[in-house]
Amino acid sequence: MSKSSNGYMQTTALPKGEHSSDDVQLEDFTATVADKWQGTVADKHDMVMLGRSQVLRRNFSFVSILGFSAVLICTWELILANLLFALTDGGTGGLFWGFTVTIIASIFIFSSVAEMASMSPTAGGQYHWVSEFAPAFCQKFLSYISGWVLAMGWQGAVVGLSFVVGTIIQGLISLQSPSYEPQQWHGTLLIMAVVMFCIVFNTSLAKKLPLIEGFILLLHVIGLFAIVIPLWVLAPRNTPSVALFRFNNGGNWPTMGVAYMVGLLTALSSMMGYDCSVHMSEEIKDASSTLPRAMLWGVGLNAILGYVVVITLCFTITDPKALLDSDTGFPFIQLFFNVTHSYTATNIMTAIIIINIVSAVISEIATASRQIWSFARDDGFPFSNFLKKVSPGWNIPLNAVVVSFGCGVAISLINLGSSVALNAIVSLTMSALLSSYILSIGCIFLKRLRREPLPPSAFTLGRWGLVINAIALGFLSTFFVFCFFPTATPVDASTMNWNIAMFGGITLFATIWYIFTGHKKYRPPVDIQNRKL
Secondary structure, eight states: OOOOTHHHEEOOOTTTTTTTTTTOOOOOOOSSSOOGGGGHHHHHHHHHHTTTTOSHHHHHHHHHHHHHHHHHHHHHHHHHHHHHHHHTHHHHHHHHHHHHHHHHHHHHHHHHHHHHHHHHHTTTTTTHHHHHHOTTTHHHHHHHHHHHHHHHHHHHHHHHHHHHHHHHHHHHHHEEEEEETOHHHHHHHHHHHHHHHHHHHHHHHTGHHHHHHHHHHHHHHHHHHHHHHHHHHHHHHOHHHHHHOOOOBTTTOHHHHHHHHHHHHHHHHTTOOGGGGGGGGBBBTTTTHHHHHHHHHHHHHHHHHHHHHHHHHHHHHHHHHHHHHOTOOOHHHHHHHHOOOHHHHHHHHHHHHHHHHHHHHHHHHHHHHHHHHHHHTTSTTTTHHHHHHOTTOOOOOOHHHHHHHHHHHHHHHHHHHOOOHHHHHHHEEEEEEEEHHHHHHHHHHHHTTOOOOOOSSSSSSSSGHHHHHHHHHHHHHHHHHHHTSSSSOOHHHHHHHTTTHHHHHHHHHHHHHIIIIIHHHHOOOTTTTOOOO
């Protein structure tokens, strides 16, 4: 192992079975997929430079990976699904200005992420970048913690969206059958059904996933207008002053400013997670160029679609209290019915949202499994040898997909005992994503601050990189603090935001595991990559 002139730790690629001087075994660079699935010359160079072998098919193009990320984030669908929290803390004014702030923040955050993805287009994503860009004395530990937290966060996201689908279905039933009493076991079965349905697309239909993502992208765009046009035509209107400047402090916070910041998390949750496409980077053609473009196009597309829904809601919600008191548990379902006065129309409009969110779960399982597989590839988990296996012929991390399925089913069973416990687990997603962005962007910001050279990339922030990174970190740090706030006060065990306990618990567990065994087995990505190539 040697240090190059740019300060990176370098290794020379060794034949399989041989070791470098520090006894770190490198991967066999022989690809196990046909040449047509190995991507471009740049892709092949990147894989050797990163110290990886090509074992997954590169069958995602710009359009299909754009569809993958845009559909997974499901911005406008989640704004509707989480409308209860936005109206409680912030009101329509808080929703509009909160979404505006979120879009501005997303531009800086994901521009920073896109640049790192272009430098190192690897399925590891944030934990790889932390390993590469963090100071040498702490890179291994920070990378390890980042890998653990992010992997657990994406597992929680799979169950979280499945839970949303299940509760929306229960809300729709409640609208049409007032005598229906939702039971927790109903929700558990619905979560399992969604996860089982989506696992098919990640196994038997995995080869068709890029084509499926392109089709779902169309539904994501066209479905929006099937929702908003009836509202434009039939709903009463607010004046601009009421629509954009009516704020609400339903959470009984000390000031309207705090209520606004807590409510802003609704908008934030609808725009976080574009690193999902990064974890598919080893399945993208010309990844170093295609990935950053698709990521930023995804931000732009969902920002436009999100604004259409946000402005529509702000002008058509004339009686927020009536929607908040709805027995359905979802203000948007009650809004659809109040406007159309039709169960059929409400069912169709809601079904579009359900289909789109289920489609997002398909993408989330793919993302979660690639994150597990990649971290296991570096021996970050117990049973890594099992998790990192890619079966010949499948060319997908099948074992990791199966584990993601098992985790989804296991976590859903928690709902039988306590929905509070389930919400605590799925709430980890937001803090996991924000912390991974803070760590990775913070590391590259520090390198820029120290004027240390950065790797070449197809997409670069150039001389504006330091400023863009700094602004991104400012937004992220603020969001990270407020993501641990409950939605209302006073707080008891059932209304507490247990995100802080889950985040702290996972971090503590990973730290203890690292101290006792992880530091011996974990192979940080920087130790096997070779920037000299």
